Amino acid sequence: xxxxxxxxxxxxxxxxxxxxxxxxxxxxxxxxxxxxxxxxxxxxxxxxxxxxxxxxxxxxxxxxxxxxxxxxxxxxxxxxxxxxxxxxxxxxxxxxxxxxxxxxxxxxxxxxxxxxxxxxxxxxxxxxxxxxxxxxxxxxxxxxxxxxxxxxxxxxx
Amino acid sequence: xxxxxxxxxxxxxxxxxxxxxxxxxxxxxxxxxxxxxxxxxxxxxxxxxxxxxxxxxxxxxxxxxxxxxxxxxxxxxxxxxxxxxxxxxxxxxxxxxxxxxxxxxxxxxxxxxxxxxxxxxxxxxxxxxxxxxxxxxxxxxxxxxx
Numbered sequence: 001x002x003x004x005x006x007x008x009x010x011x012x013x014x015x016x017x018x019x020x021x022x023x024x025x026x027x028x029x030x031x032x033x034x035x036x037x038x039x040x041x042x043x044x045x046x047x048x049x050x051x052x053x054x055x056x057x058x059x060x061x062x063x064x065x066x067x068x069x070x071x072x073x074x075x076x077x078x079x080x081x082x083x084x085x086x087x088x089x090x091x092x093x094x095x096x097x098x099x100x101x102x103x104x105x106x107x108x109x110x111x112x113x114x115x116x117x118x119x120x121x122x123x124x125x126x127x128x129x130x131x132x133x134x135x136x137x138x139x140x141x142x143x144x145x146x147x148x149x150x151x152x153x154x155x156x157x
Numbered sequence: 158x159x160x161x162x163x164x165x166x167x168x169x170x171x172x173x174x175x176x177x178x179x180x181x182x183x184x185x186x187x188x189x190x191x192x193x194x195x196x197x198x199x200x201x202x203x204x205x206x207x208x209x210x211x212x213x214x215x216x217x218x219x220x221x222x223x224x225x226x227x228x229x230x231x232x233x234x235x236x237x238x239x240x241x242x243x244x245x246x247x248x249x250x251x252x253x254x255x256x257x258x259x260x261x262x263x264x265x266x267x268x269x270x271x272x273x274x275x276x277x278x279x280x281x282x283x284x285x286x287x288x289x290x291x292x293x294x295x296x297x298x299x300x301x302x303x
Contacts, residue, residue: 063171071171101183105175112170144182148190153197 015087023154029146033086040139041083044103048076058126062113071106078103082140089147093156097147100140107137244269 012018016038022030051072059068078099085096111133118127150156251263270287280286 063167067167067171097183097186098179101179101186102175104182105178108178109171109174112174141182144186145189148186149193152190152194 011088014091016089017087026150033089037086037139037143038083041079041086044079045076045083048072048074048079052076056110058114058117059110061117071109075103075106078106086143089150090154090156093147093151097144100144100147103140104137104144107133107140111137241269 015021016034022033026033049072052069055065056068056072059071063071081099082096082103085092085094085099089096111130114133115127115130118124118130248263248269255261255263270284
């Protein structure tokens, strides 16, 4: 029990939520690193899981039911891996980097599917949603660049 | 209405696109980081140079002040030396005029005495000592009580 508590404490100290985990030069984005990105990943996981259970219409329409399920499940997993990675960036930056890269790819596919589904049905309003979905890719794209930069600046191995 | 994109479409659009986007995004991020690091390094180099320049300028200002002081002192010493040489030259001229005659040797020029007595701590060139040397020509220069 004591070892478990010690392990949890050590993990907490190594996490992004520890007191000195964000350097002074990153202070401006500390809130984003500690809360914004984890919240984004939690929402992505939720979206992926509910999409897996309920099916995502645009993906089903553009691809197939099976693809839509696999896509949603893979998205939920990228969200989970990114969440684990963002919690311990110094150790698990590769995990988050890879997960975020695939997350961007999946979002681009989804935006394309919504656009195609809307356009082929003559529903411009639906096609326009593709733009809003594409906006979802901005934050993970930014984080990709941020991880690559952080890795060099902090000398993460 | 479902869109029939076929198996090739599924492969390219559904699987190829996310993989390609992920790969391109990752490569672009790494390339951007390299570029931005180089910019930061350049900025660091400039900062280091600015700090070095500041120190160098301060050091040079100190050295210049020291050099000016040394030059001043050197000029003062050169002036003293010139005056001393002038005075001795004048004295030797006076001695030459009386050389081989019975005339009394010329008195040690006041200006020479002034110059010599400046650092004359043991009174070698005091009025009394000069008179004593003149009155007693046999007195050895290193004699005790001189």
